[in-house]
Amino acid sequence: MDLTGFFDAFGEPGTSALGGLAIGIAFGIFAQRSRFCLRAAVIEFARGSIGIKVAVWIIAFSAAVFLTQAMLQLDVIDVSEARQFAARGSLSGALIGGALFGIGMVLARGCASRLLVLSATGNLRALLSGLIFAVAAEASIHGILSPLREKLAGLWTVGGRDSLDLLQSLGLDAEAGLVIGLLFVCGAVFFAVRAGLGLWGWLGAAGVGATVATGWWFTYQMSIQAFEPMTVKSMTFTGPSADTLMSVLTPPGSSVDFDIGLVPGVFIGAALAALAAREWTLQGFEGGRSMRRYIAGAVLMGFGGMLAGGCAVGAGVTGGSVFALTAWLTLTAMWAAAGLTDLIIDRLPKTSDTQVHAPQPF
Template sequence: MIWTIVSGLIVGILLGFVMQRTRFCLTGGFRDMYVQKNNNMFYALLIAITIQAIGLIALTGFGVLTIDNGTFPLIGTIIGAFLFGIGIVLAGGCATGTWYRAGEGLIGSWIALAMYALFAAMTKNGLLKPVMEGMNSKTVGNADMVSTTGIPFTVLVLILTAVTLYFVIKTLRKPKKQRASLPQKFTGARHFFFERRFHPFTAAILIGIIALITWPISYSTGRESGLGITTPSSNLVMFITSGDVNYLDFGVFLILGIFVGSYIAARGSREFKWRLPDKITIRNSVFGGALMGFGAACAGGCTIGNGLVATAAMSWQGWISLPFMIFGTWFMSYFLYVKPMKQAIETPVQSN
C-alpha cells in the first residue's frame, strides 16, 4: 500500500507540475482548431501519443506488461465523447485540466471538479448506471486494432510516427511569431522551472514520457493500465462516501498528486490565487462538470484515458472517441465564442 501511495503521488505531482507550467490544455487546443484555425496543441497531443506508443513496443516486447484492449461500446463511446467535449468547454478545462487548475486556486474549477467526480461515480456505480448500461449494451465490439485489422502493432505505430513527424516538421518550418517578452522575475533554476515559457511540443514530449513510465509503475501496484482520470475520480468519491479502502488504488493517488504538483508550480511561479467565479461561470462549471463525468464514464475515458492512453495502445475506443470529443468541443465553442463574435460584428454601433 505504501508503494501505491508514494508512486501514485510522485507520478501525479510530476504530471501536475508539468501541465501547470507548460499550460498544456487540450480543451483550449481543441477549441483553437475551430476558432483560431490553430492545430499546434493537437499536434502536441499526437507527439505525446506517439512517444507513449513507441515505448509500449519496448515494454510489451520485453514482457514488462501486456496490453488487453478488450471490448468497447460504440454508441456509448460516440455519445459519451461528444457530451464530454461539450462539458469541457463549459467547465473551462478537461478532466486533467480541471484538476490542475483547481491547484491554481480557481473556484470554478473546484466546482466543475466536484461535479465531474460526482457524476462519474453516479454513472459508474449509482443512479445513472442503468442509463450507461442501457446505452453501452447496444453495440459492443472488439477494441483491439491489431486483431481487427490484422496490422501488427509496430506497423500501426510506424504509421502514427510518420503522420506525427509530417505535421511537426511542417509546423516547425513555419515562420515563428514574435511573442511579447515578459519582465523576468526569477533567475537560475527558479527561472527555468517556474517562469520560462515552453513550446507545446516540448510539453508534449515530457507528458508522453510521464504517460509511458506510468504503465510499468501502475502495473507494479496491481493496477494494469496507464494514466487515467475518470475512474480514479469516481473511486475517490466512492471512498469518501463509503469509507471502503479498496477504492484507494494508484489512480486515486495519481489525481491527488496532479493537484499537489499544480499547487507547487503555481506557488513557485506566483500564479496561485483564489479566484471567485461569476454567476455564469458557476452555472457553466456545474453543467460542464456533470456532462464531463457522465460522458467520460459512458465513453470509457476522458482526454487522457481515451485521447492519450487508449490511442497509444491502438484501441478503437481511443481513436473513435478522440474525434467526437473534438466535435463536441467545436459544437459548444460555436455557441460560447463564435456566434457571439459574429453577432458583435454584425450588430451596428448605435450612435447618440
C-alpha cells in the first residue's frame, strides 16, 4: 500500500494518527458488539465455566496470533524492531505489573479497553475509572510513581532477541508460531460452537483480533515508507490513554501519532455501535463503597499496565501475537491474579454489611 498520497495530504504524523483512528473505530465497533473483555473471560473460567465470554476472548486472541504469524511468515511485516524485542525486557515488571493489572481489572469491573468501550456507551462509572486509569498511567511513566515503577522493573531483566522471543527461548522455529496460531483457532472454534456463540460474537471477536494484526501491518508500512523514524507497534491502551489525556491538557499543536488517534477512534466506534444497537444509556455509581472499589482498581491497572509494558490488549493480545516472552508472562499473571482476586473479593462468604453494599456490575 502506497501511503504517499496520505503523506502529502496529512503529513506523516497525521497519517499515522489517521490510521490509528480508523483501526480504533473498527476495534470499538467489534469490541462493543462482541462484549470482548479479559476480565469477564477470566471470571467465567475461574468459576468453572468455559462459555460465551471465554469463547469471545479466545477467538480474538487466536485470530490475532494466526493473522500476525501468517504475515510474518509471508514477510508482509517485520516486528524485530518493535519495543517487545528492541530493548531489555523486564520479567519482574511483567509478573508484578501483570498481577497488579489483573487485581485492578476485577476491582474496576473491566479491563482498560472495556472501560473505554463502556464509557462510549454512556457508562459514567467506566468513564471515571478510565480517566483515573489514564492519570495513574501518566504518573507511572513520568510522575510520582515513576521511581517505584523503575525500581520494580529493574529487579529482573533480560536482553537480546533470543531471550525475549518465546519461540526461540523454547527452541522452536519461527514457523511454529503459525502452527500454534492455527491450533488456537481450532480450539477457539470448538469452544465457541459448544458455547453457542451468536453471529456478532463470532464476527466481533474475530474483528478484534484482526484489528491487532492490522495495527502491526499499518505501523510497519509507516516505518518503511515514512521519512521520519516510525515505531512498529499495534493495539495497546495504557500508554496511549496517558498520551491522549496529556494531549487534551496541553496547548494545541502538540505532536500526533498512531496512539493519539487510537483512543478516540475506539470511543467513536463503540459509541456508534451502541447507538446503532440502541444500547446507549447513562449509568452512574450507586453508593460510595463501590466508587472506592472502582477507583482503586483503576489506579492498580494504570500502574500495573505501565510496569508490565501493556494492558490486557497491549500485552495479552498484541504482545502475545508476536510471542514476546514478557507479554506471555504478563498475560499469565493477569489470569492468575484476576482469578484469585475474584475468589477473595467476590466469591468468599461476606458479612451482611458487605452484601448490602455489594458493588453493581457494569
